[in-house]
Amino acid sequence: MVSFNYVIKDELGIHARPAGLLVKEAGKLGSKIMICKGEKKGDAKKIFGIMGLAVKQNDEITVTVEGDTEEADAEVIKNFLENNL
Amino acid sequence: MNVLEGKSVFSGIAIGKISILQKVDTSVKRVHIEDVEAETARVEQAKDTAVAQLQKLYEKAVQEVGESGAAIFEVHQMMLDDEDYLDSIRNIIHTESVNAEYAVATTGDNFATMFAEMDDDYMKARAADVKDISDRLVRVLSGSGDGDLEASEPVIVVAEDLAPSETVQMDKSKVLAFVTRKGSSNSHTAILARTMNIPALINIEYDDSMNGKMAIVDGKGGRLIIDSDAETLKKFEDMKEEEQRQRAMLKELKGKATETKSGHKLHLYANIGSLSDVASVLTNDAEGIGLFRSEFIYLEKDNYPTEEEQFQIYKTVAQNMAGKKVIIRTLDIGADKQIDYFQMAHEENPAMGYRAIRICLDRPEVFKTQLRALFRASVFGNISIMYPMIISVTEVKQIKAIVEEVKKELTEQGIPFKEDVEQGVMIETPAAVMISDLLAKEVDFFSIGTNDLTQYTLAIDRQNAKLDNIYDSHHEAVLRMIQMVVENAHKEGIWAGICGELGADTTLTERFVKMGVDELSVSPTFVLPVRKIVREMN
Numbered sequence: 001m002v003s004f005n006y007v008i009k010d011e012l013g014i015h016a017r018p019a020g021l022l023v024k025e026a027g028k029l030g031s032k033i034m035i036c037k038g039e040k041k042g043d044a045k046k047i048f049g050i051m052g053l054a055v056k057q058n059d060e061i062t063v064t065v066e067g068d069t070e071e072a073d074a075e076v077i078k079n080f081l082e083n084n085l
Numbered sequence: 086m087n088v089l090e091g092k093s094v095f096s097g098i099a100i101g102k103i104s105i106l107q108k109v110d111t112s113v114k115r116v117h118i119e120d121v122e123a124e125t126a127r128v129e130q131a132k133d134t135a136v137a138q139l140q141k142l143y144e145k146a147v148q149e150v151g152e153s154g155a156a157i158f159e160v161h162q163m164m165l166d167d168e169d170y171l172d173s174i175r176n177i178i179h180t181e182s183v184n185a186e187y188a189v190a191t192t193g194d195n196f197a198t199m200f201a202e203m204d205d206d207y208m209k210a211r212a213a214d215v216k217d218i219s220d221r222l223v224r225v226l227s228g229s230g231d232g233d234l235e236a237s238e239p240v241i242v243v244a245e246d247l248a249p250s251e252t253v254q255m256d257k258s259k260v261l262a263f264v265t266r267k268g269s270s271n272s273h274t275a276i277l278a279r280t281m282n283i284p285a286l287i288n289i290e291y292d293d294s295m296n297g298k299m300a301i302v303d304g305k306g307g308r309l310i311i312d313s314d315a316e317t318l319k320k321f322e323d324m325k326e327e328e329q330r331q332r333a334m335l336k337e338l339k340g341k342a343t344e345t346k347s348g349h350k351l352h353l354y355a356n357i358g359s360l361s362d363v364a365s366v367l368t369n370d371a372e373g374i375g376l377f378r379s380e381f382i383y384l385e386k387d388n389y390p391t392e393e394e395q396f397q398i399y400k401t402v403a404q405n406m407a408g409k410k411v412i413i414r415t416l417d418i419g420a421d422k423q424i425d426y427f428q429m430a431h432e433e434n435p436a437m438g439y440r441a442i443r444i445c446l447d448r449p450e451v452f453k454t455q456l457r458a459l460f461r462a463s464v465f466g467n468i469s470i471m472y473p474m475i476i477s478v479t480e481v482k483q484i485k486a487i488v489e490e491v492k493k494e495l496t497e498q499g500i501p502f503k504e505d506v507e508q509g510v511m512i513e514t515p516a517a518v519m520i521s522d523l524l525a526k527e528v529d530f531f532s533i534g535t536n537d538l539t540q541y542t543l544a545i546d547r548q549n550a551k552l553d554n555i556y557d558s559h560h561e562a563v564l565r566m567i568q569m570v571v572e573n574a575h576k577e578g579i580w581a582g583i584c585g586e587l588g589a590d591t592t593l594t595e596r597f598v599k600m601g602v603d604e605l606s607v608s609p610t611f612v613l614p615v616r617k618i619v620r621e622m623n
Contacts, residue, residue, distance in 0.1 A: 012207050016214065017153065020160035047163040048170055048196060051211060054203045 002074040003064040010085045013056035018084050023047050025080050031067030033077060044077070086313050089289050091264075093307035094275040097284035098325045099262035100318070103311070104240035105296040106247075113186040113223055124178050128185045131225040132171070136162050138221065139250070146253045150280040157214070157249050164218050170196065186226050193219025210269050217248035241300055243291055247274045257281065262302040264289050264309055282332070334613045338620070339370045345598065345622040352604035353619075354410065355612055356584060360398055363405045365609040370616075373410035375532065375606020376471070376584040377402065379455065380418050388426050389451065395458035403466025410467050412532070412606070414511065415455055417441040417473040421548070436546065441474035446483050456491045463503035470508045471532055476516040481527045511584075513537035518566045525577035531570055532606070535585025539563050558587060564596070571601050582606060594618045 008014065014022070026033050026044035033044035037059055042049035044063070055061055063081075065074040118124050139162045146155035164170060170192060177188035197212040197219075239261045244251075246267040252274045262284040268274060269287065278285035284304040291309070301310040301321045310317060343353040354375030355366040366374060382390050382398060403411050418424055419440020432438040445452035459470055472484055488508070495502050512518055513534030521531065535558075540547050542563055545556050567583065574581035582604025587593060589607035591614055597605065598619060607615055 013205070015207055016160045016211060017156040020156060020163055023163050046167050046169055047160065048167050051208070052199060054205055054208045056205060 001064055001066045002070045003062055004074060004078060005060055005062050006078070006081045006085075007060050008055055008057055008085050011057050013059065014050060014053070014085060016051065019047055019050045021084060022050060022080065026077065029067075029069070029073040029076060031065045031070050031073040033066075033073065034064045036062040036064070086317065087311040089291065089309040089311070091286045091289035091307050091309065093304045094268075094285045094287055095279045095283065096304040097262070097282065097302075098304055098321055098328055099241055099284045099302040100321060100325060101261040101299070102238070102240050103243050103264075103291075103295050103298050103300050105291070105293060106242055106244040106251075113190045113227070114184075115187045116184040118178070118182050118184050121179050121182055124185050124188075125175050127226060128171070128174055128178070128189070128222075131185070131222055132165055134225045135218070135221050136165050138225075139165070139218075142250055142253050146277075149253065149257065150277055154277055154280045155253075158253070161214065161218050161250070164214065165222065186223050189219055189222045189226065193222075206269065210272050213246070213248065213272060217250055220248070221250065241302055243289075243295070249274055249277060252277050257283070262286070262304075264291065264302060266290060331610070331613070334617065335368075335370065338613050338616050341616065341620065343372070343616045343619050345619055347623055349598060349622075351598060351602070351619055352410075352580075352582065353612055353616055354412070354582075354584075354604060354606040355609045356606050357609070360401060362609065363402055366406070369609040369612045371609060371612045373412070373467075374402070374406060375410075375412050375582060375604060377411060377413040378417065379413055380416055380422055383416060383418065383424055384422065386426075389454070392454045392458045392461075395455060396461050399459055399462035399468065400465045403462055403468050406466055408467050410469060412469040412471050412509070413459060414471045414473055415442070415452070415459075416445055419444060436540070442472050442480060442484070443474065445472075446480065446487075449487055452487060453491055456488060457495065460491060460495060460502035460506060461500060463506045464501050468503075468506060469530070470506060471511060471530075472508070473511045473534070474513060474537075475510040475524065476514050478520065478523050478527060481510065481524060485527075509579075512570050512581075513541070513585075515542050515566070518570055521570045521573040522576065525573050525579055528579065530579050531574050531581040532604075533567055533570055533581065533583045533585060535563065535567075535583060535587035538566065538585065539587075542566065558590070559593065563587075564593075567597070567602070568600050571603075574603075575601060580604060589615065591615060591618050595622055598622060 010018065023045060035042050035044050035050060035053060037053045037055050040053050042053045044050060063077055065077065067073065139158050143155050143158035146158055173192040173195065174188045177183060177191055178185060193215055197215040200208055200212040200215060203209055239259050241262045241264060242255070242260055243264045246265050247263060260283060263274065263278055264286045266289060275285060275287065284302045286302060286304065286307060286309060289309050295311055298311050301313055301318065303310060303321065342350060344350040352372055354373040355369065355371035356376040357363065357366060357374055358378045359381045382395055399413060418427065419429065419438060420436045423429065429439060459468065462468055475481060492502065507529045509528050509530035509532060510524060511534045512521060512531050517524060536547065539558060539560065543556065543560060545552050571581045580603040583597065583602055584606040588605040589611035594615055595618065605615060
């Protein structure tokens, strides 16, 4: 399992549009990808899972990636976050 | 005349007949079901149909509002495809042996509640998205129609609330404006209305008797005016015409350089008096902010604004302008702008009295608070600082000494700021004009405040109506002063601009360009008219 932290820079937080893009991106990957904010946890492949976290600007999230290609997949998600959120 | 007060989400004006949109009834009955498998299969089928409908809407929206505005329909498709959402529906059908419509409506309500309870306005507004997709699914399941707009002529669409899907579905050639009772400025409908340039109001308490009546949507004042009198109607017709003219000009001139045919460039900035004016700066395509009157921050409060309050405002403006120049003028009160908590004594002649930089140098603690906020904000964008009402080099040297103290303090406290923030002075007294050669050695730029300069030069009180006939804003004395200031600035390699009302006087634009004026800062609505003139010059 690989995990990393990320602080959201986008003013609106993970709002509908980037949440949709994230689901799309995560859906392409083989690993199981979870996003945690504090106590709450959401599946990155499910739109309600992500939006339900209500991640706001300056919130720190922890991303965990688990699977055969976890290293590479974590990199993809990291890039996505940096470019979009 | 009946005036309904609400909130504007887009400041356009529309005049036309009201058409109240009746919602298709999506209330569902709970029905006991024997064959739960068949019911689950119905959901699956209806979901596929709904997703296909949304894909069509997405394609339509891409055409009308572009990729980013359309993205919400992709998100809606994902929501319908979401395993948690579908699991909840299946689960309700199986455990309660109920019909699909009921299971969808219940799931929709549950998920909407989850969003509605979040402590974030944006996320709260997402409850409407969940309702929207659930209603769609119920409509497909029960075979009812889409609730489309039926109108033979363009109308003002009035509704309880509008889902983004409803907004996009409508034939835009039939929509003059959107008016809703509910909704928020974060709703997708509001966002779409802005993207499509359709006037929109929310929080309007209409009633059904208004259907078919003539009305005015006043997007500037956030009002719906029904049965208006002839005079009001005329006023809004004129405003609408002006707005259309402005829009046509914008289409023609937006993104174009402010330069003459021979390639002489001019910086064309806008004057603002508050944070909310930034939107108008951007929509009118100004290249920066040439005068941000910081006194509004003080005028709006009943005590001295803190460093943090000021910092947040300067930072926001700098960020919103995204690297474009933002020239902030330090506190300019006194004269016609009085503030109670400054407790200034009554003066016989306030225009020539205790005002602007004179107050700041006399009360350095007030001045330093503002300077600290400005320097702290400087790292978030392209901020310049401008000092008003200068009459001597000594004043500039005093300002510089205070600035150095502020920088030293910030450095000691480890607070980041930009070392080389551009600093300039306003030239608005004849004294400053006459010593502009000396001032030019001390500062980075000049901005000529023509309103005060004219009143001090002609010795005419602008507020005195009796003197209107001899107050000549084109007085040769003032124009020669501008010429002198520009020449002295250029000799020292600094730039000189005009931020007074004269800068927006299009009958003088050509003369200013010929004088070598580097920058004009005007009210946002004058940006494009001035650009037009410059582009027509040789």
